[in-house]
Amino acid sequence: MNFSKLDTALILALKKIKDQSKPCLVVFIHVEPNLDSYAKAVLKGNGISGITAQRDVYTATLSLNAVSQLSEQPWVKYLKLSGELRLLNGD
Numbered sequence: 001m002n003f004s005k006l007d008t009a010l011i012l013a014l015k016k017i018k019d020q021s022k023p024c025l026v027v028f029i030h031v032e033p034n035l036d037s038y039a040k041a042v043l044k045g046n047g048i049s050g051i052t053a054q055r056d057v058y059t060a061t062l063s064l065n066a067v068s069q070l071s072e073q074p075w076v077k078y079l080k081l082s083g084e085l086r087l088l089n090g091d
Contacts, residue, residue: 002071010067010081020064023047026082027067029058032075039075046070 003011013025029048031039033056040051046066048058059082062070070076 001068005071005076005078006067007078007080009083010079013081014064014067017064023061023063023066025062025064025067027060027062028080028082029060029070030077030080031056031058032077035075039073042070042073 006014010025010027017024029043031043034053035043035051043051043058043060046060046062048060051058056077060066067079071079
């Protein structure tokens, strides 16, 4: 796993995972523009659709194993854990 491509929140979340193959982390995947067919296939294999040349950020629910695999890809810039959204007025 290339930890230099992971944000701190994602690293901490990975430490809490018991089943390495269960998709349980919602992650933003920041990639290089103009992905080749191999990169697109890897993204599709992780449940990502709508892959276009204009997009460089994708969202997916990933397992620890998938995060590890993606972090090693040269076309992945970095991976960031999605945070929970909260209402501004506290309701």
